[in-house]
Amino acid sequence: MEWFLDPFALGFQQRALAGGILAGLMTAVVGTWLVLRGMSFFGDAFVHGIVPGVAAAVVFDVNPLIGAAAAALVMVLAIELVNRQTVLSEDTSIGLLFVGMLALGVVIISRLDSYSGSLTTILFGDALGVTAQDLVTQAILALVVVSAATLLYRPLLALSFNQEKAQLWGLKPQRTHVTLLVLIAAAVIGSYQSVGTLLVFGLLVGPPATAALISRTVPRMMFTAAIIAVVSVWAGLTLSYHFNTAGSATMAIVPVVLFFIVLTITKLRSRQREKVESRV
């Protein structure tokens, strides 16, 4: 029992767990729609896209959340601009902004004396450095993100099904798409302090992708993803304590490992079922 309780005996460890769980919940719910809409690459680019905003906030000593929000806005507007002004496919514009924003972030942070330390914190997070104030901000963002992603179930499902059908049903797909982008931004901004901008993507895509393998409906997928995210955070922090590994990275790697375990089990089971059916 001690093996499970020791990692969370101290206040900063409990805050790390609470911060991770809040991050896991909001990224799992919003990540479900991201995965269903086939926007994983966008999600990956997006989490890198906020790096210059956070870096500039560190350099100019302003709230990193404001910097991250500004960078997220620039990222989305620039992708839209490239999409509208050129015939290039969307993944090209996303790729351009992905590299551009990440590089800009590194350039900005390289002007600091504590260059490598600051960069590491932004990219990989500082799960054990989460403060009580951070938790309040995270809780508010998590409430907004989870509520909005749940309340907008019908427009989001229609949009995932077919954009033209969503428009015909009067569900305003353009507005829904923009709302989804805002929710993704809020989830990423609310999570990066716990798991970092690079590793938040693991929680954004890992739990929903794993849930998709075993869920028959979207609400069940969302619920399963949330459970997987919470388990990943708890398991990640426990393992990092016992094996002395980086907390954020261990949290991010668990859902990816879980995905491959679940994939293997589902494949083995379907093969077994096929064998039984072929005998009948």
Added chain:
Amino acid sequence: MSDIVSAQGVVITRGSRVAISASDFTIPAGKITAIIGPNGSGKSTILHAVAGLLPISSGSLSVLNNTPLLSQSQVSYVLQYTTVPAGTPLTVMEAVAMARYPKLGLFGRPSKEEKKRVLAAMARLEISDLAKRHLTELSGGQRQRVYVAQGIAQDHTILLLDEPLTGLDINSAKTIDSIIHDEPVRGCSVVLTTHDLEEARAADHVILTAGRVVGSGKPSDVLTTENLTNAYGLGSLHEHTATDLILPTEHHLNDHPH
């Protein structure tokens, strides 16, 4: 015979390309109208404009005596391509029930009547036994039946079908064909696009397209050898009668249809 759709001098563009140049056509109420023409001739473009998905560039287009956008709630459109991403956990029942979203709004709970509408639509398309199956587990024909069930489960007075019978197995084609003929009996108007000349001849009304509307009216008046030659530009028409003619289909030509 009153018209549900009336177009005068209508021009419809897709991006910078004129898909339908200045054309007049009508669609009668309570009848089956077939839109026929070669690939890229503007068949789907007309359906998109009638459904309010594509604005017209000039001329006038009225649907149910209103603008297409204002009539959108009375139009149900079964698209030619509905690609649901693989892995989407969406059952047949849920997909058909989505057609009730316009009525239910964001938070409305489906009443018994609503559920009956969904079940009835599934029964008409003979997919009740597939209710709990995922869309990704269905064959092309079964999936097309789901999309048509979704189309008729929605409140509508006009049903638009973009190539509803193309590439289907016999059972699916027969079931969907029965819906096409049943809808006018229920007071709805059906507009479909096709590459099949016989299907067009069997309709009550025909619109022949070739980047413009070549003709709009009774099949016998529109599907003449002269009009078909104009639309398809086939020299071989001189050697055949229009009745013998086999038109190029989606299977023969692998172009993107419009």
